Amino acid sequence: MRILIFQHLAVEHAGVFADFWREAGHQMKIVELDEGEPIPALEDFDLLTVMGGPMDVWQEDIHPWLVPEKAAIRRWVRELERPYLGICLGHQLLADALGGKVSLMARPEVGLAKVELTASGRGDPLFNGLEPTLETLQWHGAEVSVLPDHAHVLAANAACPIQAMRWGNRAYGFQYHMEITDRTVGDWERIPEYKASLEKALGIEEAAGLSSAVASRLAAFGQAAQRINANFMASIGR
Numbered sequence: 001m002r003i004l005i006f007q008h009l010a011v012e013h014a015g016v017f018a019d020f021w022r023e024a025g026h027q028m029k030i031v032e033l034d035e036g037e038p039i040p041a042l043e044d045f046d047l048l049t050v051m052g053g054p055m056d057v058w059q060e061d062i063h064p065w066l067v068p069e070k071a072a073i074r075r076w077v078r079e080l081e082r083p084y085l086g087i088c089l090g091h092q093l094l095a096d097a098l099g100g101k102v103s104l105m106a107r108p109e110v111g112l113a114k115v116e117l118t119a120s121g122r123g124d125p126l127f128n129g130l131e132p133t134l135e136t137l138q139w140h141g142a143e144v145s146v147l148p149d150h151a152h153v154l155a156a157n158a159a160c161p162i163q164a165m166r167w168g169n170r171a172y173g174f175q176y177h178m179e180i181t182d183r184t185v186g187d188w189e190r191i192p193e194y195k196a197s198l199e200k201a202l203g204i205e206e207a208a209g210l211s212s213a214v215a216s217r218l219a220a221f222g223q224a225a226q227r228i229n230a231n232f233m234a235s236i237g238r
Contacts, residue, residue, distance in 0.1 A: 001024045001238055004045040006069060008034050008053025008089060011187040015179030016222055017085075020229045033065045039072050043160075047236070048076050050090030052177070054193040056104075057096040058155070059088070070097040077171040084171035088140055089166070091173030098148035098167060104125050105160070108131040108141035110201035111210055112217070115163040115176060120155035124166060126231045130224060136176035137214060137221070139188065140196050143175065165187045170236060178225040182218060185211040 003026050005014055010032065014021070021028060029045065031037045035052065042048070050073065074097040077084050086094045092102045117132045134155070144162040147153065154172075155164035163175045172209045177184070188194045189211070198207045214221075 001045060001046045003028045003047045003049060004040070004042070005030045006039075006048070006050040006072075006090070007032050008051065008055060009191070011191065012052040012088075013179075014049060014051065015181045015184065016225050017179050018200075020226060021222065024233075026030060033069055034063070036065070036070075039068060041075055042072060042080060046238075047085065048073070050084070050086045050093055051179075052088030052090065052139075054191060055089070057092050059103045066093075069093065070234055073097040077167060082166070083232070084167075084173075086171075086173040087179060087230065088175060088177060091175050092142060092144055094167065094171060094173040095146075095148055095151070095165070097143040099153070100144055100148035100151065101146035102142055103145040105141055105143050107159075108197040108201045109138040109143075109159045110140070110198050111138060111206075112136070112213060113138045113157060113159065113176075115155045115157045117155050118153050120152040120166075121164065124152075124154055124229060125235050126166075126172060127154070128231050129227050131186060134224065135217065135220070136178075137180055137184075138176050139194060139197070144173070172232070178221070178228060180214065180218070183213065185214050 055063050073093055078081055096102050113136055115134050115136055121127055122132055143160045151165050151167040153162050153165055160175055166171050
């Protein structure tokens with residue numbers, strides 16, 4: 001399978017998912033949109049994965065490449081009807097591209113947090129083998145506030161009622177981070193926007209302990225990501 005990956009920041013990559021895909025023999029094409037790399041012909045790929053980033057979906061004046069990116073996402077899921085996996089900003093871009101709405105949160109959600117599967121989530125094959133309550137890593141100050149038409153909420157919590165969604169049968173978005181590795185928190189803490197949101201949400205002292213807190217849960221996070229990946233590949237016939 002040929003996988004197209006849109007990145008918006010070098011340290012926000014596919015993480016453990018890239019490991020899974022490499023081991024399975026899939027080919028990956030990474031497009032670093034924030035560095036001006038062009039979007040290739042979509043027809044050449046089987047899966048589109050869109051990662052996170054410090055920008056917001058409405059900042060098209062600052063990041064003009066957001067316009068063709070949204071158009072590519074829209075065409076991918078609506079016209080080509082091919083599988084889509086979006087994480088954090090990639091989740092928000094899916095909603096925005098399909099007519100939903102993304103808004104700033106009253107307070108950033110950063111750190112470890114639990115999410116609950118909805119009735120739709122408990123019935124979705126993507127979550128087969130997972131508990132209805134999931135511990136997650138969060139790092140976002142915006143959220144999907146209005147679903148696109150024909151979308152379903154799969155997971156939620158009090159801070160962010162749309163933590164995961166599905167549009168159609170093959171397009172999924174996740175607000176929380178499943179792709180994390182042992183380097184994720186350290187890499188992201190070096191990004192000024194991310195460090196600011198981390199300290200605003202948790203305070204300086206608790207923020208300093210996030211890396212060790214995530215490290216103690218990394219094996220469980222990896223197992224959950226592996227299950228999601230296996231379920232996703234099975235659902236798209238791969």
